[in-house]
Amino acid sequence: MSGKVLNILNNKLVTNSEDETTQLGAEFSQIFLKAGNVVALYGDLGSGKTRFVKGICKGLGFLENVTSPSFTIVNEYATKSVKIFHFDFYRVSSASEIVDIGFDDYIYDEGICVIEWADRVRDLLPPGRYDIYFRLGDSDTCREIEITKINCDSI
Numbered sequence: 001m002s003g004k005v006l007n008i009l010n011n012k013l014v015t016n017s018e019d020e021t022t023q024l025g026a027e028f029s030q031i032f033l034k035a036g037n038v039v040a041l042y043g044d045l046g047s048g049k050t051r052f053v054k055g056i057c058k059g060l061g062f063l064e065n066v067t068s069p070s071f072t073i074v075n076e077y078a079t080k081s082v083k084i085f086h087f088d089f090y091r092v093s094s095a096s097e098i099v100d101i102g103f104d105d106y107i108y109d110e111g112i113c114v115i116e117w118a119d120r121v122r123d124l125l126p127p128g129r130y131d132i133y134f135r136l137g138d139s140d141t142c143r144e145i146e147i148t149k150i151n152c153d154s155i
């Protein structure tokens with residue numbers, strides 16, 4: 001395993017601008033992500049989740065605008081090699097809304113699922129996934145980001 005891989009996982013990483021967070025997302029996606037993976041994002045409003053997703057998309061070759069799918073719940077981005085499903089469950093208030101959009105079908109699809117406010121669907125997440133935690137740092141432009149891989153054998 002390269003030094004970069006060891007450094008990205010299970011460490012408190014600090015970014016000092018939104019571009020650095022986007023760049024981290026791009027590096028993470030290029031090093032780790034493959035078809036069928038699920039990435040669960042946790043953290044307060046404005047902690048950088050969407051900027052990171054933008055980076056994931058960029059890293060995988062999707063260069064168009066990426067914004068939170070707050071009203072539609074899910075956005076779909078297609079690259080040459082993979083589809084990315086971008087969820088935001090901030091406004092979801094009942095489990096039936098999640099079932100209604102066919103969340104389970106997305107999760108077990110060949111696409112990559114990236115989920116903001118994943119704590120709201122914790123019971124519905126697959127056991128093998130990346131869990132990524134975002135925290136506000138000491139200054140306005142500082143964010144702490146921790147990337148973890150759980151149940152590694154199944155992803």
Ligand SMILES: Nc1ncnc2c1ncn2[C@@H]1O[C@H](COP(=O)(O)OP(=O)(O)OP(=O)(O)O)[C@@H](O)[C@H]1O
Pocket residue numbers: 015016017018019020021043044045046047048049050051052068090116134140141142143
């Ligand atoms: N180091 C940083 N990383 C990411 N964003 C930063 C950073 N510093 C400042 N920002 C600002 O913080 C905000 C992060 O917004 P973003 O939409 O990514 O947050 P979010 O976690 O997705 O919030 P929400 O829960 O509302 O969807 C942006 O306005 C961005 O400019």
Ligand SMILES: [Mg+2]
Pocket residue numbers: 049050068088116
């Ligand atoms: Mg967001």
